[in-house]
Amino acid sequence: MVVANQPDIVVVEKQKKTAVVIDGVVPNDTNIRKKEHEKLEKYQGLREELERIFVEVVGPSDPVVAIVGDDTVLPCHLDPAVNAADMTVEWTRSDLTPRFVHVWRDGVELVNKKNEAYMERTSLPINNLKLGDISLKLSKVKLSDRGSYKCFIPALSGQASVDLVVGVVSSLIITVMRNSEDSSKVVLQCESAGWYPEPELLWLDGEGNLLSAGPTETLRGPDDLYTVSSRVTVEKRHSNNITCRVQQRNTNQSRETHIHVPVLLVTSS
Structure with missing residues (x-):
């Protein structure tokens, strides 16, 4: 119910998001x-x-992807854009206790309500709030930050969800091993430790074609990070350039390393 000095007539069209006030x-x-x-x-x-x-709280249609250690923004805005600087804005995660990630009220952040895991890592710039942008800035992203967030404005009874996917990437190492069965070939082993979410490992030839390799071994450590390794047997021949690539499809992250398999040296007696 709207509380104010009452005019003669108020015409509200919710579909068009318009209102006409008539006072004779x-x-x-x-x-x-x-x-x-x-x-x-x-x-x-x-x-x-x-x-x-008529104001709605609007979040993104797709998850936000961030890499550990980076800064990111969890988008949320008011439509139509109105000044939110004088409103209470709550960012929460329901799986946390306390659930509050950031609370803005009466022009200041209420730090006493905040989950300790987010101390000094979140902000709601007041200049953005004045423009209806209630996006949360999150710095120094941690793996534990992954999850579903809600931005909520009690005065509007409106909220939106924002899913944060956090990735961890690492470097790769290729080891060359002898092939005891065929001296004209070598066995390459590629290994990479410290990934999240679970990645996939691919072997590629010099033209970028997939190579047939042994099964990828995947281990998950107590820190939730994954280690992947795989072996492939290749011929020793001129210009045999091999690539090992580890990639995460849902974070669109990849790392790769290359090795040139040397020409077999033939000696005559």
């Missing part, structure tokens, strides 16, 4: 502008309340 007055010609100004001031509060009726 019969001033003489010399008082028209004065009365118009008085009416605008009188119903300024009503105008702000009506604007909020």
Whole structure:
């Protein structure tokens, strides 16, 4: 219910997100502008309340992807854009205790409500709030930050969800081993430790074609990070350039390393 000095008529069209306020007055010609100004001031509060009726809290349609150690932004905004600097804005994660990641109220952050894991790592820039942008800035992303967040404005009874996917990437090492069965070939082993989420390992030839390799061995450590390794047998021949690539499809991250398999040296007796 809108609480304000009541005009004669208020016409609200929710589908079009418009409202018309009608308040009759019969001033003489010399008082028209004065009365118009008085009416605008009188119903300024009503105008702000009506604007909020149509405001929606909008989040992203896709998950946000971040890499451990980077800074990121969890997007959320008001549509249509209205000043949110004087509103209470809550960012929460329901799987945490306490669940509050960042709370903005009365123009300041309420640090006493905040989960300790996010201390000094979140912010809601006031200049953004004034433009209806309630996106949360999160710095020095940790693996434990992955999960589902909610941005909520109690005054609007509106909220939106933001899913954060956090990735960890690492370097690769290729080891060359002898092939006891065929001296014209070598066995290459590629290994990489410290990935999240679980990656896949691929072997490629010099033209970028997939090589047939042994099964990838995947281990998950107590820190939730994955180690992957795989072996492939290749011929020793001129210009045999081999690539090992480890990639995560859901974070769109990849790392690769290359090795040139040397020409077999033939000696005559």
